[in-house]
Amino acid sequence: MTYRLISFTTDYGTRDGFVAACHGTMLWSAPHVSILDVTHEIPPGDVRGGALVLAQTVPYLPESIHVAVVDPGVGTNRRAIAIEAPRGVLIGPDNGLLPWAADALGGVDRAVELTESRWHREPVSRTFHGRDVFGPVAAAVATGTALTSLGGPIDPGDLVRLPDPLLSITANGLTAEVIAIDRFGNVQTAAPGSAATGLAQRLLVNGTAAKSGETFGSVETGKLVVLVDSADRVTIARNGGSAAESLDVRIGDMVRLTAAD
Template identity: 40%
Template structure:
């Protein structure tokens, strides 16, 4: 195995729905350490709701810009594990993505397109040529990611595939209108904030509101622009228009859900 010099190896990030109540994450880290104990491994989160590919897509899309070029991002939210869904590795301008081909990478690749992609068919880089049908994170993805971060070329990991064939997760479109922007809810965070797929750049320097579920919600800049318990729309740190309740839980209180439509109006 070709390895880069110590200190020059890129970090390897982990994202999953495994939680911290079992040993699955620790096992993957053990597999990575067996291949290269010098790698820096960063846990993005393991609290993705079970099988929630859309949430994983959003979290990874918003995390990758904060890592050095060359970082390997290993993401395992894989309800199709053991089925005919492809196991893949993808190169893009910022680094590499390793995981199932189920749309989990479509957020990242919507912002920075794939340069190359392979299906992980070379079992020489797996933990075992007979992987578990239920734990590809341990037997395929973790060892592949560790080898990739250690300098193994992408093309050695499997058969090249057309990046255009990668699965895209359909979360709805964001479209400009004559009076504003139409979009939908793409993510609900731990605080119950409802994050839309409308970039904050659309509302910069404008007076605006959000209309959703029969409500008209004023646009502001901080949660404290309204009183405790009141609703506000603002641009979150992730750069997307969101709906929040100051010191409240917008999702449970407003009963607005993923993919529900909304529109931003300018006036």
């Protein structure tokens, strides 16, 4: 099978030439592909943040190869891997970055360690596997190379997985970990959208007044609203402002939603 699209997600930023160099090693061997840059603004080394962005993005892309590199362990004994899922292939480090996205694409059908050096760019830099391993391997897969040719098999159960975010749902409300804060200051929680059905209309979020709603405009300007976002997560927003600033929360903090009455 061949692919015409490679998505690319990293913490490289765009100030340096890292992204362009990786594009080059993909296009060198697979000039027919288009490369879609998902983002290169994952905070440096934030594997969990990268995993979340990837998992919430890949379901909306055509069947593709997805290269993701947030890799503080590059050059160590962490494995370089490829995962085949029903709706795409994921390539990157075995540090927890890929499995949530694989789940979003239907689950892990097959996983291999990228040990077959003939598909790598030589010499392989110890600090730049995005350019010398992941990019060239993606190009090989895009041109029809089978995963079984890339290296030895990995038991899917042996893949590194990140711990699930914290969540507790009770009759009185819910307590959930903040898993993402977007550029608007919307506070995405670990609670699935289905948890919103049990919430009261008038709420306290860590003691601050809020209301349940369906849109940002469900409340007056400056007020907090609890809604289900486009990723089907319970999210706290502020109409016309930043909920994260209003609540003074960061990723990894816990928020408690309880009935105000």
